[in-house]
Amino acid sequence: MIRYAAGRLTSLVISLFVASIVIFAVIEVIPGDPAAFMLGVNARPDTIAALRAEMGLDQSLIERYFDWITGLLQGDFGQSWTYKTPVADLIGDRIWISLPLAIYALILSTLIAFPAGIYAASRRSGAGDITIMGATQLGVAIPNFWFAMILVLIFAINLRWFSAGGFPGWDNPLQAMKSLTLPAIALALPQAAILARVMRSSLLDMLGEDFIRTARAKGLSARQALWKHAVRNALIPVLTIIGLQFSFLLAGGIIIEQVFFLPGLGRLIFQSISARDLIVVESVVMLLVFTVIMVNFMVDLAYAAVDPRLRSKA
């Protein structure tokens, strides 16, 4: 296990390193001088030069990359050019909307998908199974931002149960959770559809295994065999998908934040793109990619811890 983990850790570090180079390289080829862009068309050349020096743009690419990456490692994401505040503070403010939203959506998705998948598998080819599978087909095909608009139309505009957008802050946690509820549902439902399908097919695979027949032969009812043996074993692939979904939910939140006018990482990144605040774009993208790579790494480790056969493949 230690050897496996060490192998995965090496590949994690290499992935992060290469990802950081890719992100830096892509952002740095952006046409147009950010300093000239910020100062407008009438700026004097010496003013632009001074700002370039202040922003560190007069250094070589390699120097700038190492400044950026060593800063990141120390938690210093640099200074936003438009907000004039540390990028780490900006991200720190916004992540307290994006992260809870992703976690909230993940919990909802799991709560919907588990019972639906288990029920469908246990009623295989029955009316319940067909209905749930039909619903998941729809769930997979629905664009989540459109679903979000429909939720706003029904629950915010017509029924007035929720606000149509905005975020009141965490001073009142209940109110904050309420304002994240519709966005979380919009994010969660399409994911729940995928997860329910995985849960169902994984469970059906397990129900065909010999150990289930053995369990039935020793006198367990179909329900006991399902809950005591099949569900536990079926969870392994499902957990992998849940891990992958978390990163998807975090990135997918970028769009949902637009629908609900939530001041999270998504809005930050769009504002920064239009303001040419490259250091913010760079850092937020790096943070998202870092999260995806870390989550995948942890899923791999958890998977190997549960299933010893995987370790030997390392």
Added chain:
Amino acid sequence: MNRNLIIGTTLTAVFITLAVWSFVWIPYDIESLDIANKLQTPNSAYLLGTDHFGRDILSMIMMGARTSIAVAFVAVGIGMALGIPLGLLAAARHGSLLDEVIMRGNDLVFAFPSLVIAILITAVFGASATNAIIAIGIFNIPVFARLTRGAALPLWERDFILAARVCGKSAARISVEHILPNITNLMIVQGTIQFSLGILAEAALSYIGLGAQPPTASWGRMLADAQTLVSIAPHTALVPGFAILLMVLGLNLMGDGLRDWLDPRIRVART
């Protein structure tokens, strides 16, 4: 033919027909504004109603179908054209440094959600349908590479490949002449699925302003325009939303149906 395949193919065919038809005829010109007829609910003159500029929504759906299908189709093409050869190469050189580099490269691209790739590309080159195609296409490459490698590896162990090697065929020739024909069905099914994901991705990118730009019609843009109108004219949001939903549903059903139809063994295993 199974039910999924029939329903899926019909739905897909409807949208493809609408898109192709739009080259010849659309009910109303969508580039001229007709404020006098704005926000009409569906009626006999405007079958799906009009938007806030008085443009006919049916005409916009037809033109939008063209954009969606073109973007998703080319993006799948990019994914297949680069991903399949990479996967074949990795499988042919299984266990080598090249295989390792290709697979780790795949993992790396997977670490960038398609939306993040799109944001990066847009930040550099600006928003356009072409950049949406590139972003979705890049995301498709590792999907096909990984699938191809996974399907090709067990084939390399088979006797008919051994026979081909004994005949003196090169790895490249075996990949093209023997491996590729055996994984074509799998690629068609995955192509259909990626096509549907491409439609969703295009809509999402256009919705946040990173995809097709006006005056190019796009379902995602129609939804973005409808966002502030949803309370007074719900049809402006409902129609494009259902168009996306039905097109994606059709492609997914077609993918499922094709999988069963092309490989009876899967059908037995699945039921």
